[in-house]
Amino acid sequence: MTVMNRADHSDNARLKDRIAAIDESIDIMERHASSMSMAEAELIEQMRRWDREFKDEHLHSVPRSRKHVR
Numbered sequence: 001m002t003v004m005n006r007a008d009h010s011d012n013a014r015l016k017d018r019i020a021a022i023d024e025s026i027d028i029m030e031r032h033a034s035s036m037s038m039a040e041a042e043l044i045e046q047m048r049r050w051d052r053e054f055k056d057e058h059l060h061s062v063p064r065s066r067k068h069v070r
Contacts, residue, residue, distance in 0.1 A: 029036060
């Protein structure tokens with residue numbers, strides 16, 4: 001075997017290991033798709049709530065003329 005062939009073999013082995021890890025991750029996500037969707041929806045709702053509260057706290061204290069200049 002030449003040095004190039006060893007490097008190719010090593011790269012292929014690493015690539016196969018990485019593909020196997022990705023396949024395993026996808027399998028886990030598919031098995032838990034409903035709980036992941038619920039968690040995502042909850043997170044999005046929390047982010048919207050935080051955004052709304054942040055804007056209420058910071059923009060309502062700004063005079064109206066400056067509020068729309070941003």
